[in-house]
Amino acid sequence: MDIQFVAQIDASADVVAFPVRKGEASALGALLGAAAKQARFEGAAGAIAETAAIDGEQAKRLLLVGIGEGSVHDLERAGASLVARLQTSGVTKVHVDFASAGQTDEDDVLAFAMGAKLRNWRIDTYRTRLADNAKSTLQTVVIASPAGDLSARWGSYSAVADGVALTQTLVAEPPNIVYPETFVDRCQHLADLGVELEVLDERQMKALGMGALLGVAQGSTRPPRLLAMRWNGGTPGDAPVVFIGKGVTFDTGGISIKPAAGMDMMKWDMGGAGAVAGAIKAIAGRKAKANVVGVVGLVENMPDGNAMRPGDIVTTMSGQTVEVLNTDAEGRLVLCDAITWAQKAYDPKIIVDLATLTGAMVISLGHEYAGIFANDDKLAADLIAAGEGSNNKLWRFPLSPAYDKLIDSPIADIKNVGPREGGSITAAQFLKRFVGEGVAWAHLDIAGMAWADKDGAVYGKGATGYGVRLLDRYIADNHEG
Ligand code: BES
Ligand code: ZN
Numbered sequence: 001m002d003i004q005f006v007a008q009i010d011a012s013a014d015v016v017a018f019p020v021r022k023g024e025a026s027a028l029g030a031l032l033g034a035a036a037k038q039a040r041f042e043g044a045a046g047a048i049a050e051t052a053a054i055d056g057e058q059a060k061r062l063l064l065v066g067i068g069e070g071s072v073h074d075l076e077r078a079g080a081s082l083v084a085r086l087q088t089s090g091v092t093k094v095h096v097d098f099a100s101a102g103q104t105d106e107d108d109v110l111a112f113a114m115g116a117k118l119r120n121w122r123i124d125t126y127r128t129r130l131a132d133n134a135k136s137t138l139q140t141v142v143i144a145s146p147a148g149d150l151s152a153r154w155g156s157y158s159a160v161a162d163g164v165a166l167t168q169t170l171v172a173e174p175p176n177i178v179y180p181e182t183f184v185d186r187c188q189h190l191a192d193l194g195v196e197l198e199v200l201d202e203r204q205m206k207a208l209g210m211g212a213l214l215g216v217a218q219g220s221t222r223p224p225r226l227l228a229m230r231w232n233g234g235t236p237g238d239a240p241v242v243f244i245g246k247g248v249t250f251d252t253g254g255i256s257i258k259p260a261a262g263m264d265m266m267k268w269d270m271g272g273a274g275a276v277a278g279a280i281k282a283i284a285g286r287k288a289k290a291n292v293v294g295v296v297g298l299v300e301n302m303p304d305g306n307a308m309r310p311g312d313i314v315t316t317m318s319g320q321t322v323e324v325l326n327t328d329a330e331g332r333l334v335l336c337d338a339i340t341w342a343q344k345a346y347d348p349k350i351i352v353d354l355a356t357l358t359g360a361m362v363i364s365l366g367h368e369y370a371g372i373f374a375n376d377d378k379l380a381a382d383l384i385a386a387g388e389g390s391n392n393k394l395w396r397f398p399l400s401p402a403y404d405k406l407i408d409s410p411i412a413d414i415k416n417v418g419p420r421e422g423g424s425i426t427a428a429q430f431l432k433r434f435v436g437e438g439v440a441w442a443h444l445d446i447a448g449m450a451w452a453d454k455d456g457a458v459y460g461k462g463a464t465g466y467g468v469r470l471l472d473r474y475i476a477d478n479h480e481g
């Protein structure tokens with residue numbers, strides 16, 4: 001979908017949308033005012049009312065789109081709502097008349113456009129019998145505003161939306177299509193944006209001693225990968241910020257197998273890795289002035305004659321041994337080796353990991369906030385602020401030695417599960433044991449956020465792309481000079 005910015009509405013436009021602030025519907029002309037009244041439209045963010053008009057020979061479709069109080073989030077929601085309404089409606093082009101909406105500034109117009117572009121993502125790859133009237137038709141959104149041509153500024157927004165779309169696609173694709181090797185294939189195009197890619201295969205990971213990650217992978221016929229994506233947009237030689245993602249392309253639980261009902265959902269157990277890849281795409285796409293690396297550990301967790309058993313002890317790349325009491329607590333096993341490797345490879349001062357790590361997090365926070373655990377108050381505060389700004393919200397949880405004790409093993413250095421209580425916290429404590437002295441680290445448990453059963457403000461139900469805008473905003477606000 002193409003988004004264009006112009007100064008004046010085109011008089012011949014046949015589909016026109018008018019943004020309306022909450023409470024200002026009464027100021028509309030007779031026709032639009034009547035349409036608002038009939039639909040009980042009051043301008044709430046994302047609300048829509050429609051009517052038709054004849055202009056000479058031409059029939060026009062007119063839409064009122066509520067922009068609420070006019071906050072950035074409201075404008076995003078409004079743009080998204082308009083696209084959701086028109087996407088498969090037969091309309092190919094819509095004109096948005098901001099010119100008549102009063103004091104809307106550039107950022108507001110761009111936010112509306114961002115919502116429109118984000119909401120346009122969908123995956124129709126596997127629908128070979130889609131009825132004509134269910135196919136996407138909307139191709140162009142023309143936005144007329146007093147700011148005129150915003151295409152120079154739009155480039156950065158558009159790059160971020162492209163990053164979100166990559167994540168959504170990776171998360172939505174089925175597990176027989178996106179698995180460790182093909183996840184890597186899907187990221188190769190980042191090289192065109194100037195991202196340096198490095199891929200480790202099984203043999204190399206063995207040589208490095210990544211016994212935990214390889215332990216998870218050994219039950220699958222699909223070989224694991226570790227993918228590093230490096231963007232050098234900052235001062236040469238400055239240590240990069242490192243993002244690390246859990247990339248379990250399918251989580252059956254392994255020998256500690258999950259119940260059958262709903263197991264298909266575990267195709268999105270690579271949502272952390274997907275978010276990291278999407279964030280690197282966003283950051284490189286808008287040529288961010290920062291050094292950032294994304295590292296993703298990619299495995300499939302399957303039960304098999306060669307799979308890990310509950311009770312097995314594996315040796316991690318850090319040298320610490322882990323007693324694997326539950327093979328379904330595999331994410332932390334993948335992440336711990338990725339964290340160790342990333343510290344060796346890049347010597348970062350800041351690490352942020354993202355993972356669909358625990359069901360307990362979904363019980364705690366539902367689908368509104370992801371959990372954040374951090375050993376550094378400033379990093380936590382910066383990420384929480386970036387989350388508020390990008391509507392990828394975070395809520396902080398505690399870490400403490402008392403929780404850490406719960407994962408001491410009687411036979412190895414650590415066990416991979418604690419008691420049921422505080423399950424998200426003990427998972428975070430596990431990861432903390434692999435973070436070096438002096439490294440500011442945050443762990444984001446996004447188990448409740450990667451996928452949605454109902455439509456959100458800027459996405460339809462399904463893959464949300466959670467994390468991309470959060471990480472991008474965090475870099476923009478804290479690491480670009
Ligand atoms: N991938 C799951 C966590 C998950 C569950 C994400 C539901 C999204 C929705 C993770 O690998 C897992 O299975 N964790 C176990 C840990 C337990 C065995 C300590 C869990 O949460 O049940
Ligand atoms: Zn699991």
Ligand code: ZN
Pocket residue numbers: 248251269328330331356357
């Ligand atoms: Zn998992």
